[in-house]
Amino acid sequence: MNQAHAAAATRSVTMVRTVIIVATLAAWEALALSGLLFRDVVPSLQAICSAVFRLLTAADFYFNLGVTAAEIGVALIIGGAGGLAVGILLGANRFLSRAYESLVYYLGPTPKIIFFPVMIMWFGVGSGSKIAMGAISCFFPIAISAASGIRQIDRVLIRVGLSFRASTWQMATKIYLPAMRGPLVNGMRLGLGVAIIGTLLAQTKLSNRGLGYLIIQAYSTFDMPRMYALIIVLFMLAVAANALIGRLARSRNS
Amino acid sequence: MLEVNRISKRFTTSDGVIPAVDDISFAIAAGEFVSIIGPSGCGKSTLFNIIGGLVGDYEGQVKVSGDIIHGTHPAIGMVFQEESTFPWRTVLDNVAFPLEISGLATSERLERAQHFVSMVGLEGFERRYPAELSGGMRQRVALARTLASEPRILLMDEPFAALDEQTRLLLGDRVLQIQQQLRQTTLLITHNLTEAVQLSDRVLVMTYRPGKLKREIDIDLPHPRDSEVVSSDAFGRYVAEIWHDLREEASRGIRDDENRVLRARSDR
Amino acid sequence: MTRARFANSAMAARAFGIGSVVVALGVVELLIRAGLINRFIVPLPSEIAAAVPRIIAEENVLHRFWQTTQEILWASLMLAGIGIALGALLYRFRVLRLACETWVAAMAAAPIVLMYPLFLVIFGRSATTIVMMGFAAGLAPVILKTVEGLSGTRKVLIDVARSFRLNRSQQFWKVLLPAALPSVFVGLKLGLIFAMINIVGVEFLINFGGLGQLINELAERYDLPGTYGAICFVVAVSIVFFDLTERIERWLRPIQ
Numbered sequence A: 001m002n003q004a005h006a007a008a009a010t011r012s013v014t015m016v017r018t019v020i021i022v023a024t025l026a027a028w029e030a031l032a033l034s035g036l037l038f039r040d041v042v043p044s045l046q047a048i049c050s051a052v053f054r055l056l057t058a059a060d061f062y063f064n065l066g067v068t069a070a071e072i073g074v075a076l077i078i079g080g081a082g083g084l085a086v087g088i089l090l091g092a093n094r095f096l097s098r099a100y101e102s103l104v105y106y107l108g109p110t111p112k113i114i115f116f117p118v119m120i121m122w123f124g125v126g127s128g129s130k131i132a133m134g135a136i137s138c139f140f141p142i143a144i145s146a147a148s149g150i151r152q153i154d155r156v157l158i159r160v161g162l163s164f165r166a167s168t169w170q171m172a173t174k175i176y177l178p179a180m181r182g183p184l185v186n187g188m189r190l191g192l193g194v195a196i197i198g199t200l201l202a203q204t205k206l207s208n209r210g211l212g213y214l215i216i217q218a219y220s221t222f223d224m225p226r227m228y229a230l231i232i233v234l235f236m237l238a239v240a241a242n243a244l245i246g247r248l249a250r251s252r253n254s
Numbered sequence B: 001m002l003e004v005n006r007i008s009k010r011f012t013t014s015d016g017v018i019p020a021v022d023d024i025s026f027a028i029a030a031g032e033f034v035s036i037i038g039p040s041g042c043g044k045s046t047l048f049n050i051i052g053g054l055v056g057d058y059e060g061q062v063k064v065s066g067d068i069i070h071g072t073h074p075a076i077g078m079v080f081q082e083e084s085t086f087p088w089r090t091v092l093d094n095v096a097f098p099l100e101i102s103g104l105a106t107s108e109r110l111e112r113a114q115h116f117v118s119m120v121g122l123e124g125f126e127r128r129y130p131a132e133l134s135g136g137m138r139q140r141v142a143l144a145r146t147l148a149s150e151p152r153i154l155l156m157d158e159p160f161a162a163l164d165e166q167t168r169l170l171l172g173d174r175v176l177q178i179q180q181q182l183r184q185t186t187l188l189i190t191h192n193l194t195e196a197v198q199l200s201d202r203v204l205v206m207t208y209r210p211g212k213l214k215r216e217i218d219i220d221l222p223h224p225r226d227s228e229v230v231s232s233d234a235f236g237r238y239v240a241e242i243w244h245d246l247r248e249e250a251s252r253g254i255r256d257d258e259n260r261v262l263r264a265r266s267d268r
Numbered sequence C: 001m002t003r004a005r006f007a008n009s010a011m012a013a014r015a016f017g018i019g020s021v022v023v024a025l026g027v028v029e030l031l032i033r034a035g036l037i038n039r040f041i042v043p044l045p046s047e048i049a050a051a052v053p054r055i056i057a058e059e060n061v062l063h064r065f066w067q068t069t070q071e072i073l074w075a076s077l078m079l080a081g082i083g084i085a086l087g088a089l090l091y092r093f094r095v096l097r098l099a100c101e102t103w104v105a106a107m108a109a110a111p112i113v114l115m116y117p118l119f120l121v122i123f124g125r126s127a128t129t130i131v132m133m134g135f136a137a138g139l140a141p142v143i144l145k146t147v148e149g150l151s152g153t154r155k156v157l158i159d160v161a162r163s164f165r166l167n168r169s170q171q172f173w174k175v176l177l178p179a180a181l182p183s184v185f186v187g188l189k190l191g192l193i194f195a196m197i198n199i200v201g202v203e204f205l206i207n208f209g210g211l212g213q214l215i216n217e218l219a220e221r222y223d224l225p226g227t228y229g230a231i232c233f234v235v236a237v238s239i240v241f242f243d244l245t246e247r248i249e250r251w252l253r254p255i256q
Helices: A003-034 A045-057 A059-092 A094-107 A113-123 A127-152 A155-163 A168-179 A181-205 A211-220 A224-253 B044-052 B091-101 B106-119 B135-148 B165-182 B193-199 B227-231 B233-267 C003-033 C045-058 C061-092 C094-109 C112-123 C127-151 C155-163 C168-206 C211-220 C224-252
Strands: B002-013 B016-028 B033-037 B059-064 B076-079 B153-157 B185-190 B202-206 B213-218
Touching (some): A003 A045, A003 C094, A059 A094, A059 A127, A059 A181, A059 A211, A094 A127, A094 C224, A113 A127, A113 A181, A113 C168, A127 A181, A181 C112, A181 C168, A211 A224, A211 C112, A224 C112, B016 B059, B016 B213, B033 B193, B044 B153, B044 B185, B076 B135, B091 B106, B091 B135, B091 C168, B135 B153, B193 B227, B193 B233, B213 B233, C003 C045, C045 C061, C045 C224, C061 C127, C061 C168, C061 C211, C061 C224, C112 C127, C155 C168, C168 C224
Parallel strands (some): B033 B185, B033 B202, B076 B153
Antiparallel strands (some): B002 B016, B002 B059
C-alpha cells in the first residue's frame, strides 16, 4: 500500500472513532435529559465531568488511591514471589509437576472472592485480608505462566549454554530468564489484572478505606456521578498499568 | 478452448510500479496439456490468478471458447499451490464441496464425490480428516475437489511444489492418467523442469520480471507416458533445452534478490 | 524408559500429590486438636467434611446450584450470540476493526466486575444484574478470538471459495466461520470461565442468588465449618465446570 492510501486509511479510522464516541456521548446525554430512566442512573455528561474534577482535586481520593496501590503492591510481591517459586519448581521438576500441577491448574480459574470470609478470619478486617485476596488472585496466573515458560524454552538453547560451559548462574541469567521472559511478563500482566480485582472487590465487601470502599460508599449514598467518576478513573489507571507492563516487555525486547 | 490475449498486470508497491506480467498471449486447444515454466518471481502465479478470475484490473482478455470472461467462470477449475483442503471437512466432504454449492442432493453428491475420490486413488480415506493425511494425499484431495466441479479447463499452480521428488513423479503419473481419461484441457504453472516435460504437450517459458513469454517448446514424447519417461534420452534433451532458456532468467532473479536484501539493509 | 514404567511413575507422582494433601490435612487436624491452631479460626478438617452433607441437606443447595447454572446459561447464550456477532461485524468492516479492536482489548484488561454497584443501580438486586455482570466480564475474549479466528483464515481457502464462485454469505458460512471455529471456541471457553467466576463472585458480593450467596450467609452466621465446607463445595463445582468447558471445547474442536 502506498503512503496516500495509508494516510486515507488512518483518516477514516480516526473518523469512525470520532463518530462512535460522539454518537455514544450524544445518546448518553439525550438519555440523561429525557428522564426516561430512574433519576440519576444516567447522569448528564456535565455532572460526570464535574464529578471527575471534584474527585481528582480532593485529597481523600489520593489517600485512598495510595492505600489501594500499597495493598496491591504488597499483594503482587507476595503472590508474585510465591507464584514464581512454585512455577519454577513445577516447570523444572517433572515429578512435582505431575504431583501438583493439575491442582494449581484447576484452582486457577475458580472465583477467589469467596475466600474472603476466611481471609478476614485469618488476617483481620484491615489491610491484611485485602492483601491476602490480591496475593491469592495473582499467585495462580504467575505460577502457571512461569511453569509453562520454563517448559517452552527451546532445548537447543540449553544445549548451547552447556556447550559453552556456562555456570549455573550464567545459565539462569543468560539462558533461562531471557528465554522465558515473554511468558513471565504475560503472567505479570494477568497477575496484576486479577490482583487489582481481588483487592478492590474485597474493599467493596468490607473495608473503610481504598478505592473499592469509595465506590461502594458512592453506591450507598446514591451519588451516581461520583460512582461513574470513580469507575472511569479506576479503569483508566488499570488499563494504563497493564499497557505499562506491556511496554516494559517490548522495550527490553529490542 | 482457452485463449489469453495480450495480458499485462502492474502492481503498485512502496518501491514504485512493478510490472508483474507483460503482454502475454497464448492459446490452448481442447484436451491439450500445457505448462508455463518460469523462475520464481516471474509473475506465474499472477497469471494463474488472472485466468482464474481472482485478480482483476489487468489489461488484455481471457477467453473461454471464444467468449471474453470477467471474474471466475464455471468452466475453469483451480488447484492451488498452498495447502487448500478444508481442515474441518472429511476427505469425502471436501471433494463434495463444489457439488454442495451447486445444490445437489446429499446422496447424489456423495456418490459423485466418491467417484472422484477413487479417481485420485484415495479409496478407504473418505472419512479421514486432512490433518490425518500426508501432504501428497491432501493435494490429491484438492485435485479431486476441483475435478468434482467438472471444469472444462483445469488450472493448476505448482500443485506439487511442497512435495518430495518421488511423490511428485508418482502424482504426475496420476494426473496424466486422469487427464487422458477425462481429455481435460489443462494449464499447469510450475518452476520444475522435470514436471513440465513429464506432463506437458507443450511448454511455455517465461522471463523474469517483467514476465513475458520467451519461448515455446513442443514436447514430442509418446503417449501414454509414465514417470519412467524421465530416463529416456529425449526427455533429457528437452530438459536441457528448457534449462538453457531458463538459466539466464533464474540468475537474474537471484541477482535481483541479492540487490533487494542489500538495499533493505542500507535503508535502515 | 518403557511405556509401562512411564505410566507407572506418572501414577506414582499423582498418588504422591494427593497423598501429601491428605497428610497435610491430617497434620492440620492434629495441630488444631493439640491447640496449636485456634479452632475458632480454622475448624477441624473433619468438621468441615461433616458440614458438607449438612449444608447440602439444609441449605437448599440443589436449588441454589440450579439458580447459578441458569444464570451461567443465560450469560453464555448472550456471549455466544452477541459476542460472535460483534466479532464478525468487526471482521467484516475493516475500518470498524481498526477503530475498535484496541478498545476491546483495553476492556479485557479493565476490572469490569468493579462495575457491579453500577449494575445494581441499573438492574436492581436481581438475577439480571448477575447475568449481565457475567456477560460483560466474558464479552471481550469472545469478540477478540472471533476476530482473530476469522482474519486468521488462510487466504488460499478464501481463494478456493471464490474459485468455486461462492457468494458472500456462502463464503462466510461455508469457509470463514468453519475455519475460525477453533479460535471462536477458545474465546467462548475463556468467556464462559470469566462469566462463571464473576457470576459466583457477584452472588457473594450482593448477597443474592445461588451458590455465592450461600457462602456469604454462612459467614454472616459465623457457621465456621459450614463456611469452609461451602467454599470447598463451590470450588469443587467450579473445577467441574472448568473441566467440562475444556472437554466440550476439545470435543467440538474439529481435527485441524
